[in-house]
Amino acid sequence: MSDTWRILVVEGNKADRATLTEALARQGHDVGAVNSGGDALASYEAADLVVLDLDLPDLDGLEVCREIRAARDTPVITVTSRGSELDCVLALQAGADDYVVKPYGLRELMARLNAVMRRSRRTACADPGAEGAAVLEHGPLRIDSHSREVEMRGRPVPVTRKEFDLLALLASAPGRVISRESIMHQVWGESWSRRTVDTHVSSLRNKLGGPEWIVTVRGVGFKLRSMR
Template sequence: MSDQVKVLVVDDEDRIRRLLKMYLERENFQIEEASDGDQALEMALETDYDVILLDLMMPGKDGIEACHELREHKATPVVMLTAKGEEANRVQGFEVGADDYIVKPFSPREVVLRVKAVLRRGKQSNENLVASAPGDVLTFPHISIDNEAHRVTVDGQEIPLTPKEYDLLYYLARSPDKVYDRESLLKEVWRYEFFGDLRTIDTHIKRLREKLLEVSEAAAKMIVTVWGLGYKFAVPEE
């Protein structure tokens, strides 16, 4: 079926691939498999998948390298599969453009819900979060967000953001000075209602600030932590 959801499952363990395939096929998803990063990258570049489940630690080309190279060509949603205790590696995953991670050992049901959340977010993006229209540009002191082109410039310099970093910045900037708690951001930006690690928000905020700071300290300070509540986008008075 041409409209059937395509998911690429990448893991060097046969058992895990079989388990994920079994549960995802129950949802009528079309599943293809890869056992290493090189094979996964080749398949991902040749085929337009709806979601890629990508193991982080694999022999040869690991998930970090594969995701980084994929992001040079495509914005296919990537969910990293990571072992417990690999927090530093998960941060690396976000840095190269992963959309989310799931910690092993995981519940197959959780994986199915996460995949559905990614798909739901993609379908709703045109209507809600990243709806683009001609002239859809948010302009502030130091920062300009061109949503039609998905381009962010800081003091005239374009800033390379991952898809999730962009979504988060755009969502906050659409309502300046409105405070969002982590749960709301996880629900609205990641489209998670039942699962999701709140640290995902903190990691993306940190990376977003660091990238803005490379060009402008004033721009970085526009992403404000409201202690005990969450985050907001604050426009400086000039």
């Protein structure tokens, strides 16, 4: 019942590249594979989704991700052996929609691919927080649900799909605590983990200019700070 996607695998390790390409092809997808950042930048435009290894022989994978994101909204899932919170935050800040830490299982990767593609295709009609006003303004913070753009004091704030969805959800009820479970299910569906939410919150705080914008309510969840 799964759709067929054009997936570009960017993987510097020959064995990993062959294994992943074969596994995705068995799922019925049209898979292309390259082993360098330069080849990725030359061929990603034809892909519906990019699986990007961050450890490439020629270019920094984070820079490749930034280049793709600057030009197109093609979904990108990064694959990394760097499993620290900082490394994951850097990947998200570079524009990745999600990340997988090596070694990973195929089921986990496929769940994340499916979740990212579902969010990508329903973005225009089902944005969290879009049931109310198209533009949410909270002090100097402005969130446009139609264009999916965020501004802080008139300056654009680059966010990924999931960061936008998370921020729009919190901004739909500023000052109200939204439970971690509700955030997980509304933004990530069935593919989520506690660490995923925390990593995205950390990334958003950095992009908004400080930790005070998203308040942690210990044992419950998160809220956008009240301006009162």
